[in-house]
Amino acid sequence: MTDSKETARTRGAGAKRRRxxxxxxxxxxxxxxxxxxxxxxxxxxxxxxxxVYYYFKTKDELVAAALSEHERHLNLLVSQLDRLPGPRERLKGLIEGWVGQRDLAARYGCPTGTLAAELGKRDEGGLDVEAGRVVRILLRWVADQFRELGQPDPEGLALTLVGAYQGMSLLANALRDPGVMDREGARLIAWIDSLHAA
Amino acid sequence: MTDSKETARTRGAGAKRRRxxxxxxxxxxxxxxxxxxxxxxxxxxxxxxxxVYYYFKTKDELVAAALSEHERHLNLLVSQLDRLPGPRERLKGLIEGWVGQRDLAARYGCPTGTLAAELGKRDEGGLDVEAGRVVRILLRWVADQFRELGQPDPEGLALTLVGAYQGMSLLANALRDPGVMDREGARLIAWIDSLHAA
Amino acid sequence: MTDSKETARTRGAGAKRRRxxxxxxxxxxxxxxxxxxxxxxxxxxxxxxxxVYYYFKTKDELVAAALSEHERHLNLLVSQLDRLPGPRERLKGLIEGWVGQRDLAARYGCPTGTLAAELGKRDEGGLDVEAGRVVRILLRWVADQFRELGQPDPEGLALTLVGAYQGMSLLANALRDPGVMDREGARLIAWIDSLHAA
Amino acid sequence: MTDSKETARTRGAGAKRRRxxxxxxxxxxxxxxxxxxxxxxxxxxxxxxxxVYYYFKTKDELVAAALSEHERHLNLLVSQLDRLPGPRERLKGLIEGWVGQRDLAARYGCPTGTLAAELGKRDEGGLDVEAGRVVRILLRWVADQFRELGQPDPEGLALTLVGAYQGMSLLANALRDPGVMDREGARLIAWIDSLHAA
DNA sequence: GATGAATGAGATTTCATTCAT
DNA sequence: CATGAATGAAATCTCATTCAT
Known part of the structure; x- marks a missing residue:
């Protein structure tokens, strides 16, 4: 019964907030x-x-919620990638994921990156730096993979890889050309492949 | 003629428009x-x-003007770089210029890139694609340098270089860390140096 | 009967209403x-x-309840003062009670007076005149004391005394100065003392 | 012409703000x-x-403007009273002015007093104490008159007189009875008359 | 052209009150 | 009765754009 006729408690509340x-x-x-x-x-x-205001007191809280939603997606993604056998596979899986979003990136850019760019223009409210947190999560995970690969300066390599992703998303978006994602994605894959483990 | 005919009024007007x-x-x-x-x-x-409305009929025209101002800056920059003896020097000069803007980038990102990201969210008014024009100018010039260097796939390399710039600006901005510009700038310089001319 | 029949539920309900x-x-x-x-x-x-709506159907009813709560406090106060031997003592007791609330008055004014002032701005709903009822109870009691003291025009004297209280509360509040309550309280006490019984 | 057809400059701007x-x-x-x-x-x-927002950035600024309008009225009033020959006449003139507003007071209370009571409930924004400023202007002027009359403790007497006014206004308002203003006004006049100059 | 002022559409936010369980 | 959630009517405020001189 409650199955066929979802109650406010099961369907509403948390579900609505999630929606x-x-x-x-x-x-x-x-x-x-x-x-x-x-x-x-x-x-x-x-x-x-x-x-809406029952769940989020201000618009800024909603924007913060959008950001934390991206964070959740990121956490889901890396926890899936973590199941892959080695760091090289994981990094390549990450890149393949990016390329898989080619059309969305070409139309709207990277969700986190474009939001970071927009929020970075503010200078009060605290939201201006929040996006950095999500970026840092990704950077840390990527650096972990490079470290596991035995690469020197894993943090620097992480900056290079994530930066390349942000750059290719922005160019794909500005040029409205998903092909940019393919080309740069392939280059990054080749780069990862070229690294010899320690 | 326009010189002799330019009154204080028209000069004032032009100056205002420029301002x-x-x-x-x-x-x-x-x-x-x-x-x-x-x-x-x-x-x-x-x-x-x-x-303001005597110079720009709508706010969008002002935003377009901001964009064309970035275009002007870009044209000035490349015309200066063009005076350098060889393409390798020119590319390295370009990168050094980027790094020279490290603090601005760390605080507000790349002017053109962040504007492109913001305008890309629109789907009417024509401004959504305008930023691509400026990006393309840069890409073309960079490709020309790679071509002159005798590199294969100069357009692809241009995407990589300009993408790296956009990515490092975005990360420096999101992390509020100008050091990202230094590190990635150095890496790009080293990369350019490593290319052997044909 | 109501005693023996009072369940935890009804007592709880009453307690909530009171709260x-x-x-x-x-x-x-x-x-x-x-x-x-x-x-x-x-x-x-x-x-x-x-x-809340099980106890008070509208916000106005809650405001009316606040007023009746002040009325209850007033009734408690005068019933205590009535135990004092003579009208002069009772009036002085009243004034001392006012001065005893000096800090509250300096911060928020007289509860009934400020509420009367606020509700007096309305012109529908009936609440606009309600506060007058509470004021009248006090005036009547004060007049009774002056009458018992054998003073002529006890109603007029009541207006003077209660008016002085309202005025000193308002000034203490506007100036955020509890000292106003002390000074004017002392003056009123001296005045009451100066009245010779008939 | 500009007479028969007032321009925006003469009619608008300042006039609209004043309105x-x-x-x-x-x-x-x-x-x-x-x-x-x-x-x-x-x-x-x-x-x-x-x-409205061209002239006042927030509602609070409009409320502050209302307060300063009362201040202006007060300044006008005392500057008129200052033309009277002696302090006793001036004080009596002040009281007569109060009584002259009997009907307004009975309906809405003293403009400054009721506003002070309302704003006093706030605890941020600065407006909570602003009303005190206007009250102080009146108190100072009244104290000056008592001082000129050679009375001891002129500030204290000012508190008593102004407090009496606030109290009678509040009672007249709460009871919706302009007669309170007459009766208390007469009492105050008699009081002032009873003071013998030094 | 130049300018302060004017305008109205729309956005955010608050809250008394009601609903569903 | 109890309760968290829902709802919609207002209120404040912002701003691109236009107007009047």
Whole structure:
């Protein structure tokens, strides 16, 4: 019964909050934080506008929620990659994941990167530095892989790899050309392959 | 003729227009296009708000002006670099210029790149693709240098170099760490040095 | 009967209602009726928001409850003062009670007076005149004391005394100076002392 | 011509700001600061809502403007009273002025006093203490008169007189009875008359 | 052209009140 | 009765754009 007729408790509450976070992440990625209105997110989540404020006290909290949604996705991704046998496979899996998002990147850029760029223009509210946290998570994981590969300066290599991803996403987006993702992705894969383990 | 005919009024007008463009480029870089108001730009340019509309009919035109101002800067830069004896020197000069802007990049990112990311979120008005034009100018020039160096796939290498720049700017910005510019800049210089001319 | 029949449920309910009234009186005194939200009162009373409406159908009823709470306090006070031997002692006891609240008055004014001032701005809902009722109770009691003292025009003297209290509370509040209560309180005591009984 | 057809400069600008201040003072007096909306004031001043913000950046600034309007009225009043030959006449003139406002006081209380009571409930924004400034101006002037009359403790007497005014206004308002103003006004006049100059 | 002022559409936010369980 | 969640009507505030002189 409760199965066929979901109660407010099972369907609502947490579920609605989750829906709002997902909607925020998606809409903010496509429209940008500044151009996105609460109404946009509410509509996407199929929630009445006034109700949004029951879950998030301000628009900034919703933007922060979008960011933490990206963080969640990132954590999911790396936990999946961690199942791969070796660091080289994991790094290549990461790159393949990026290339798999070629069309989305060509249209809207990297979700985290573009949000970081936009939030970085602020100078109050604390959100301006928040995006850095997510970026750092990725950098740390990538550096771990390079370290496991026995590479010197794993942190530097992580900057190079993640930077390359951000750069290729931005160019693919600016040129509206998913091919950039393919070409640069292939180059990165080749680079990873060329590294000899210690 | 235009010289002899230029009155104080027309010169003043031109000067105002120029001031507005420069202010737009600067303020939009620091605050982002969406968060910047016409009044912000007018104030920075020391032009009365109501007067702005004699030079730019809409806010979008002002944003386009900011973009063309970046284009102008880019053209100035490459015309200076073109005076250097060889393509390798020119590419290294370009990279050194990027690193020279390390603090600005760490605080606000690459002016063109962040604007491209922001405008890319739009889907009407034409501005969404405009930023690509400026990026393409840079890509073309860089490809020319690689070509002159006798490198195969100069366009691909250009994507790699410019992408690396966009990526390192974004990371420096997200992490608020100018050191990223130094490290990655050094790596790019070393890469250029390692290429053997044909 | 009601004693033996009172279950934990009904006692709990009554307790909640009482808690809500006390919270309303307190919070409304400190924040003003208009700035106080139902949620503020619910929180102070430790009652879930949605539950408030089982005890008070509207916010106005809660404000009325705050007023009646002040009325209850007033009744308690005069019933205690009535135990004093003579009218002069009772009036002086009243004044001493006022001065005893000096710090509260300097911070938030007289609970009834400030609420009367706020509600007096309304012109519908009936609450606008309600505060007058409480004021009248005090005036009547004070007049009774003056009458018992054999003073002519006891109602007029009551207006003077209660008016002096309201005035000194308001000034103490506006100037944030509890000393006003001391000084004017002493003057009123001296005045009462100076009256010779008939 | 400019006479028959007032220009925006002569009619607008300052005049509109003035109109808004007067409307704010009036409407806030009648409705209270909290219940008054920007739209209420805009309507009373015959100004479009959006335009209000050209003159006052926030609602709080409008409330502050209402307060300063009361301050202006007070300054006008005392400067008129200052033309009277002696301090006794001036004080009596002040009281007569109060009594002259009997109906307004009975309906809405003293403009400054009720605003002070309402703003005193706030604890941030600075407006909470602002009303005290206006009260102090009156107190100082009244004390000056008592001093000129050769009375000891002129500041204390000022507190008593102004407090009496605030108290009678509040009671007249709470009881909706202008007669309170007459009776207490007469008492105060008699008091002033009873003081013998030094 | 130049300018302060004006305008209205829309965005965020608050909250009394109601609903579903 | 109890309760967290829901709802919609307002209110404040912002700003691109236009107007009047």
């Amino acid at each position: 709002l976070m997902e909607a925020a992440a998606d809409v903010v990625h496509r429209q940008g934080a500044e151009r996105t209105t609460i109404a946009d997110i509410a509509r996407a989540a199929e929630v009445p506008v006034g109700n | 507005l463009m420069e202010a737009a480029a600067d303020v939009v870089h620091r605050q982002g296009a969406e968060r910047t108001t016409i009044a912000d730009i007018a104030r920075a340019a020391e032009v009365p708000v109501g007067n | 809500l009234m006390e919270a309303a009186a307190d919070v409304v005194h400190r924040q003003g009726a208009e700035r106080t939200t139902i949620a503020d009162i619910a929180r102070a009373a430790e009652v879930p928001v949605g539950n | 808004l201040m007067e409307a704010a003072a009036d409407v806030v007096h009648r409705q209270g600061a909290e219940r008054t909306t920007i739209a209420d004031i805009a309507r009373a001043a015959e100004v479009p809502v959006g335009n």
